[in-house]
Amino acid sequence: MRLRLTIATLGTAGLLAACGGGGGGDDGGSDTAAVAEVTAPATGTIRYESWTPTQETFDAVVAGFAEENPDVEVTSALAPIADYQTSLQTQLRAGGGPDVFVVSPGAMFNQFRQYMEPLDDYAEAAGGDGWAEEYAPEALSRGQVDDATLGLPVGYGVAGFLWVNRTVLAQAGVEVPQTYDDLVAAADALAAQGIAPIALGGKDAWQVTDYYLALAADIDADALYAAMEGSGEWTAPGLVEAFEAWSQLFADGVFQEGAVGAATYNDAYDLFTQGQAAFFANGSWNLDMYANSLDRVGGYDIDAVPFPFGDDGAPITGDVSGIVVVNKASENKGAAYRLAEYLSRGDGSQILMDTFLDFPVTAQAREPSALPEPAAQPRASIVTMIDERLAGYRQVPSPTVAEALGQALVAVAAGSASPDEAAGRVQDAAESA
Structure with a gap:
């Protein structure tokens, strides 16, 4: 079905429409123990890889994430998108790869979706039955397949x-x-x-x-x-x-x-x-x-x-600027989900918006904290x-x-x-x- 985005007042009143839950589709199954981690203090180490944002911005994300999750260590590797995509494919095919990674919607999402952990159970454990209502439905749908949520949207651009x-x-x-x-x-x-x-x-x-x-x-x-x-x-x-x-x-x-x-x-x-x-x-x-x-x-x-x-x-x-996903092979999926959610609709998403001056994927109205006058x-x-x-x-x-x-x-x-x-x-x- 053709997707027609209806974002009537994006940037001033936010993405106003909301959607119902995205179903709990089980594309390989979620680890019950990992889901339980979402509601318990997160610990351990997770690795993030992407082509975006810059290292300086991601360092700010990690610092903010650490305030909420002091016992989680986040490491990262950022590379130009072509190099990143090649490296990611090699790692995932070998059964490894980062705990959290980012893909573009469309072709890149479909290329790597077999390696993505379904997130509906994690999202429900963290945000309750109505968690999906926090998102604009069109934005959330870009990370969904057959009623399963395989990734969370980050930013929106045209x-x-x-x-x-x-x-x-x-x-x-x-x-x-x-x-x-x-x-x-x-x-x-x-x-x-x-x-x-x-x-x-x-x-x-x-x-x-x-x-x-x-x-x-x-x-x-x-x-x-x-x-x-x-x-x-x-x-x-x-x-x-x-x-x-x-x-x-x-x-x-x-x-x-x-x-x-x-x-x-x-x-x-x-x-x-x-x-x-x-x-x-x-x-x-x-x-x-x-x-x-x-x-x-x-x-x-x-x-x-x-x-x-x-x-x-x-x-x-x-389209959404990116889709942040949890690696199905991750050994710390609970902490990985927390980072994905932090980037998508938590305080980390505000850090990203303040850097890119882009538009929200959430139903809640959001603006950059400080918009330079020439950008208005x-x-x-x-x-x-x-x-x-x-x-x-x-x-x-x-x-x-x-x-x-x-x-x-x-x-x-x-x-x-x-x-x-x-x-x-x-x-x-x-x-x-």
Whole structure:
């Protein structure tokens, strides 16, 4: 079933909808002794591995967690996501791995879900029968399979829009584009003055996928989500048209020169934060630049705007930032669950929000403890887009299809595949999966 997020007042009134319990599905069975640990003082050592957050932020999480669980020692290993994913797969296949780890929703969640401990019994022991009502139902569902909760959501973000440096545009005498023709004209005017138009990390599959999804959701959202869920085909006319629109973006020069070979971090990020690009293709998690790069961006008037496409701008897609899970092979599942819950909806989630300035996954209204003044306007604009433009989730469910889609989009951008060929490659991957 297609997931349509309904987050009417996210960021000001929080995720208001609540859901019932997620069932106690037993995908391998929960350890009764470990569940009992949730209500008893936790002890022992647990290990956390992920690509996020930074070590400095996680140290703050550990310090806060230790105040509530003084007899638990938490060790950690953080690595770039590609290295982390390879290491995690190797460890889990060997029957080991960290006690607590993080996955992205969709493809990565499905890739590793066989190694995840079902958490419903732990959650009920810790929070009672109504524990699931603490979450927005759409957010919680991203870690659930067949009524079993295999992971707890962490943070929420959206993608498919543009960051715009209004200061740079004003200095160049260029208006914020409202239509696609406006965007092409703006790109030409900016390039003539030596300013990059949209800074894009074109070699990052996740990044190009976000913008293809925005285009496809504008052209034919039903066909897009049918293909994502396996009930439709990637060769549907609307999705081929979206590949054509993706190709046209490069033909029309709306991205910086060399975008196909650029990384989001830090090639495109540096262009934008240093005022060398007027726009940046990235998601709402880029709000963390006001925590990490305030010295660069604090003097600019920066906002978030819909991608200029279609009649009034493209839709956006959204998803939880991560799903924190307990390793089925862990020997200290009770303490591991406590850390997962602390990160998801405990005080640790506030530490993460204060770092990333993202949005809550809980039913309770939450805001960053201190929002830098320059971040207020773009965050408010993102909230408005969530209210008005959210098409559905952003993570492709199938690992095989996700990989094929990213590769196909890079090939189209590089001119080595036509839109028809790209759509066919993704459909072939879907059929093989």
